[in-house]
Amino acid sequence: METFINMVLLTLLAVITIGVVRLRNLFAVIILGGIYSFLMASVLIVLDAVDVAMTEASVGAGISTVLMLTVLYMTRVEEAKPVHSPMLPLFVAGVTGAVLVYGTWGLPAFGLADTPLNNHVGMTYMDLSIPDTGIPNVVTSVLASYRGFDTLGETTVVFTAGIGVLLLLRRGVSVARLRRKQQEEESKS
Amino acid sequence: MRLDVVLRVVTKLMLPFMLVFASYVQFHGDYGPGGGFQAGVIAAAALILYALMFGLSAAQRVVPTWLVEKLIPLGVMIYAGTGVVSLFLHENFLNYSALSHHHPVHGQEWGVFTVEVGVFVTVSSTMIAIFYAFGGRGR
Structure with a gap:
């Protein structure tokens, strides 16, 4: 199914x-x-x-x-309509896709129980989450407690991205407004 | 704008449920799927839906732009501040066990809660701010 x-x-x-x-x-x-x-x-x-x-x-x-x-x-x-021929992007996309598919050949079969992922560190977190943090959802305990540094970094990334987008968009608006004001003043005088 | 009565009424009906679902995802993240990031996005989506239906200025009356822009760094400060507090309590940075002297597990729960609040604040306000910035340009 x-x-x-x-x-x-x-x-x-x-x-x-x-x-x-x-x-x-x-x-x-x-x-x-x-x-x-x-x-x-x-x-x-x-x-x-x-x-x-x-x-x-x-x-x-x-x-x-x-x-x-x-x-x-x-x-x-x-x-x-695209200005350039799509051949080069097609080639790049094709090669990248082929490399990714080639990479999946090196992965263990999906859902296999005896992979390193399911044996060493992963199981340690599963066992220790409740006694260490009292949080049954291991995703949350790993995300916020064990890997708190990572999540702090992620939050900072969201913050940086937001500030960056705001700066870009804001600047455009203020410049447009300034020009409009200038034009109005020029037309007045 | 006057003809979409059905959409407006349905939006008004849905908004409280969206916000309750966001808080459920936020505060129930210890037990079920979800956490600050997802809850923040859902809360932001609720406000964006409101802005789409009733106009940007109506949404900005509820959550003004200056507030949103103050909240973006505030979330990061809540998160990092939790780490600094644990530093002052003679533990490592972001080791929440320090937050409760007698029950390290309680300290962990408090720490995770605070940190998730920080993530929620930053993520939701960033999403809203970006939407405001884009929506404000169209006019």
Whole structure:
């Protein structure tokens, strides 16, 4: 049953990818991107990664779709014809994909119990989470307590990204306003 | 704008549930899936939905821009501050066991709670601020 669900979800993902590549209407592409994120969240739920699925659904399908639509409000809906030949990007994407697939050959089979991941450190956290922190959800205890430094770094990354985007967008607004003011003053005088 | 009554009413009905779900994800993260990051995004999504339906200025009356921009660094400060507090209590940086002298496990729970609050504050306000910045440019 799980294999069947995975097959359906992955086929739909492939179909949507083809749709995104072929469509020229950016509004449709953004909506397809949201659907892609929801399908991806479903795949992650099948993989029992509920936390990641939640993040994917809220960030990928929710916030980024809305942000993309807001950006679309400022530009044209129809995608411009590409200026360059798509051959070089196709080549780069193809090679990268092939390298990634080659990399998966080195991974242990999916769900294998005797991988290093499932034996040494992982099991230690499973055993120690309750006595150490009293938190049954090991994801939370690892994220916030054992790897607190990492999460502090992540929060700082979100902070930095936010400040960066704000600086970029703010500057544009203020410059536009300044120009408008200047023009108004010039037209007055 | 006047014709979408159904959307407006449904949005108003959904908003409290979205916010309650965000707090559930936030405070129940110790037991179920989720945590500060997910809860922050859901809370931000609730406000963004409000802004989409009732306009940016209505949303900015609820959560003003200056407040959002103060909250972004505040979350990081809450997080890092927890670490500094544990430093002053003669433990390592971000070792929450120091927060409760007699029960290290309680200290851990308090520490994780505070840290998650910090993550929530930063993530939600960053999302809202970026949306405000983008939405404000369109006009």
